[in-house]
Amino acid sequence: MRTQVAIIGGGPSGLLLSQLLNKAGIATVVLERKSRDYVLSRIRAGVLETGAADLIRAAGAGTRMDREGHLHDGCYLASNGRMFHVDFKGSCGKQVMVYGQTEVTKDLYDAQDAIGATVIHGAEEVALHDLTSDAPYVSYTVNGAAHRLGCDFVAGCDGFHGVSRPSMPAEVRREYEKVYPFGWLGILSRTPPVEHELIYAAHDRGFALASMRHAMLSRYYIQVPLTDTVEDWSDEAFWAEFRRRMPEAVAARLVTGPSIEKSIAPLRSFVTEPMRWGRLFLCGDAAHIVPPTGAKGLNLAASDVHYLYEGLVQHYRQNQSAGIDAYSQRALARIWQAMRFSWSLTTMMHRFPGASDYDRRMQDSELAQLETNPVARRLMAENYTGLPY
Template structure:
C-alpha cells in the first residue's frame, strides 16, 4: 500500500493533520495502536487557545465547538484566601475556549469519516524505515499479518511513548527533561462547575484546580505525592481536600458527587530536538510534554500541526520545500516559549517538598505582582491565551 503522508497516531494532532491535508487533496493513512473507542475514552485537556480554535474552524470541525464550547475571558489565581482575576480581554484583547479534547477528537473522527480518510486501528509492531533515504516506509502488523506502507513523508503523532521519536538516532536526538516531584489527582464528576471561570489555587497543602467541561460536567485536580495511588483516595477524601485548598467563601459553593473518572498524572517538562529527521516530522507529545498547569499540551500540538500542514501543502501544491525545511526551528521556538510559561506557573502555584520559607515568599511576591501590575497581567494573559503562530 502507498500513500503520500503516513501519520502515526490517531490522537488530536494526527487526526487534525489528516483533516487539513485531505481537504487540500493530499492522501494520508493514519495508523493507531488502540481502538477508536479507546481513543475517544481518553480524558484530557479542555482549554483551547484562540489559534487552536481558528485552526479547527479552518479544518471544518468548528461548528459544534462554536455551539457548545464556553468562551472564557479570564481565570483566577488564589493565595491566602485572595482571588486574583486575570482579565484576558482587558489585558490583551483575547480569550480561550473551554471544550474538551475528547469532543475535539470526536469532531475530527466525524469529519474524517465524511471525507473518507483512511484510519487503521489495532496495529502492532510499528516500525519506521529509511527515514533519511529515498524510500521511507512504515511496517506494522494487523490481525497477525505483516504490512508495508510506502510514503513520501511520515508524521509522528504517537505521543511520548510512541515509536516515532525513538526512530531518530540517539546521535542526532537531544532531549531536555524536568520531572516534578508530584502529580495531579484528577476527578471528573457530573456536577455543575464551582465557578464560571477556572480557578488555580496556591495553598500550603498543595495546588488545586477547579475546571469544567460543560455546564453539568466538572473537572477538578489536587496536587498529590508521586507515591500516592488512586485507591488511596475515596471520593469523600478528595472533596474534603479540594475544599481545604480553595478560599473558604468559594469552597462553600462546591457541589460534590460521585466521580465518573479518577486518575493520577505525573508532571514533567520534556523537549526533544530536532522535530524533523529526514522524512519524519514529530508533532505534539511525541516531541514535547508540558505540565498541564499552563494548558499548553493540546495547543502546542495544534501549532505543530499548523506549521507542518502548511509546509506539506506548499510542497505538494507548488514544490516549495521551505516550510518543511523550517518546520523544526519554527515549531521549537513556540514550544520553548510555552515550556517557559508552563514551568513558571507550575513553580509559582505548587508546593515543592524542597521549598523553604524563601521559596514560599517568592511565590507570594509573584502572585501579588499579578494582582497589582498590569504589565505582569498582560504577560500572563498573552501566554495563557496563546502566542501567535
C-alpha cells in the same frame, strides 16, 4: 498501499493533520494502535488557545465546538484564601475555548469519516524504514497480517511512548527533561462547576484547580505526592481536601458528587530536538510534554500541526522545501516559550518539598505582581491564550 503522508497516531494531532492535508488535496493514511472507542475514552484537558480553536474550524471540525464550547474571558488566581481575576480579553483582546479534548477528537473522527479519509485501527508492530531516502515506508500488522505503507513523508503523532521518536538515531537527538516531585489527582464529576471560569489556587497544603467540561461536568485537581495512589483517596477525602485549598467563599458553594473518573498524573517537562530527521517529522507529545498547569499540551500539538501543514502544502503545491526545512526550528521556538510559561505557572502555584521560607515569599511576590501590575497580567494573558503561530 501507498500514500503521500503516513501519519502515525490517531489522536487529536494526527487526525487534525490528516484532516487539513486531505482538505488541501494531499492524501494521508493514519495508523492507530488502539481502537476508536479506546482513543475516545481517554480523559484529557479541555482549554483551547485562540489559534488551536481557529485551526479546528479551518479543518471543518469546529461546528459543535462553537455550539457547545464555553468561551472564557479570563481565569482566577487564589493564594491561601485571597482570590483575584486575570482578564484575558481585557488585557490582550483574546479568549480561550473550554471544550474537552475527547470532544475535539470525536469531532475530528467525524470529519475524517465525512471526507472518506483512511484511518486504520489495530495497527501493531509499527516500524519506520528508510527515513533518509526518497522512498520511506512504514511496516505494520493488523490482526497478525503484515502490511507495508509507502509514502513521501512520515508524521510521528504517536505520543511520548510511540515508535516515532526512537526511530531517530539517539546520536541525532538531544533531550531536555524536568520531572516535578508531585502529581495531580484529578476527578471528573457530574456536578455544576463551582465557578464560571477556572480557579488556580495556591495553598500551604498544595495546589488545587477548579476546571470544567460543560455546565454539568466538572474537573477538579489537587496536588499530591508521587507516592500516593488513586486507592489512597476516597471521593469524600478528595472533596474535603479540595475544599481546604479553595477560598472559603468558593468552598461554601461547591457542589460535590460521585466521581466518574479518578486518576493521578505525574508532572514533567520534556523536549526533544530536532523535530525532523530525513522524511520524519515529530508532532505533539512525540516531541514534547508540558505540565498541565499552563494548558499547553494539546495547544502545542496544534501549533506543530499548523507549521507542518504549511510546509507540506508548500512542498506539494509550489515544489518548495523552505517550509518543511524550517519546521523544526519554527515549532521549537514556540514550544520553548510555552515551556517557560508552564514552568513559571507551575513554580508559582505549587508547594515543593523542601521549599524554604524565602521560596514561599517569592511565590507570594509573583502572585502579588500579577494582582497589582497590569503589564504582568497582560503577559500572562498573551501566553495563556496563545502566542501567534
